[in-house]
Amino acid sequence: MALNLRHRVIDRLQTLSDTQQTARELAQWIFDRFPEECAAKKASSGSHIQTDSDLVQQLVAEISGSRPRWQQMHAQLKTTEGRPRHYYWSEMDADAEVAAAEGVALFPSDLLDSSPLREHALYPLLAEYLLTDDQRVYTMRINEKRSSNRAGNGANEWLHPDLVGLEDLTSDWTQDLRDCVRVLGERRARLWSFEVKLLLNRSNARKSFFQAVSNSSWAHFGYLVAGTVEGDGTLKELRMLAAAHGIGVIQLDIENPTESQILIPARERSEIDWDMCNRLTEENSDFAEVIGRIRRFHQTGEVSTREWEATE
Incomplete structure (x- = not known):
């Protein structure tokens, strides 16, 4: 079974509901969650991908490299600046994001202690x-x-x-x-x-x-x-x-x-x-x-x- 990386990333971010993820975190989740698809990708790569670590790094590179094209396809796919870049899914437009910035969106849930981040x-x-x-x-x-x-x-x-x-x-x-x-x-x-x-x-x-x-x-x-x-x-x-x-x-x-x-x-x-x-x-x-x-x-x-x- 072929690994549809875009679908996996989008599904993951939609499920997380505004929580940020790095490309490496997304790649590691895909590797852990879909072992058969990842094994098939590794086998089809020939000698290019030799270890599990190589495969995760390849997923990171593909996620990062595909980002501009994916964002043209999905306006809800948002990213931050800085390194590492963070990815998240938001149904809000730019104005709504600013209005909601003092709420739970855009920040890791474990930092919020069930209260809005101010x-x-x-x-x-x-x-x-x-x-x-x-x-x-x-x-x-x-x-x-x-x-x-x-x-x-x-x-x-x-x-x-x-x-x-x-x-x-x-x-x-x-x-x-x-x-x-x-x-x-x-x-x-x-x-x-x-x-x-x-x-x-x-x-x-x-x-x-x-x-x-x-x-x-x-x-x-x-x-x-x-x-x-x-x-x-x-x-x-x-x-x-x-x-x-x-x-x-x-x-x-x-x-x-x-x-x-x-x-x-x-x-x-x-x-x-x-x-x-x-x-x-x-x-x-x-x-x-x-x-x-x-x-x-x-x-x-x-x-x-x-x-x-x-x-x-």
Whole structure:
């Protein structure tokens, strides 16, 4: 019996109902579930496929290679950006996916604890990723509930970011060098700003990006962060916008935050926009606290890990 790979993949994703799967996970399931069909495929390959591992790898390659054609045939077959790419089946259009992003769709079921996943759940995951050795950025949540809202409800949506981070450039310097740089008044830290979304797709990519431009362009680095970046067209659009405006894109790995990826590096801003920082400080008490922490860092030359460790 011939192995109809497309049918098997589609059936599997439809059964999983919006749960994401990698090509390798799909290939391994097919290998385990349809041993006779897989054995026939292996036998017909001649010497090309010699072991079970070779067969699974061949299935992975065929799934990945067939993806563009399958997506033309099935609009409900969706994929994410980043590596590894994730596949899922969704009957919703792009607008509906954005509206439902705070529900159970698009994320592994064991992460949900029977409750909808909210954007706030991504903040500690982002903080964990940013504290890896590659980044070493200490973050603080900017809670919109602590904004003045003097201009009315929703007015601050485009004003302040979700998280602000401090990168200590002196962490591996000698004490003498730290003291020297402090006396000379040279830069000892970079500030990062993050706008976080559960999902980025062709429906909300531009709006979300320009929200990040508005909220994060004051910092040395501004990033738009998402738990899911859906499809090639979305990332292409984000790359064009990033080339013009300098905001980067991070895809969070929900299951393994330290494996998250910078899909598009942010362009560094040489100077902080302190006028914007002053406005943010006046509007939000959390941002005022961030400024206080940055001041204490420059006074002491040390980052208080305990002070920065909590991201509510």
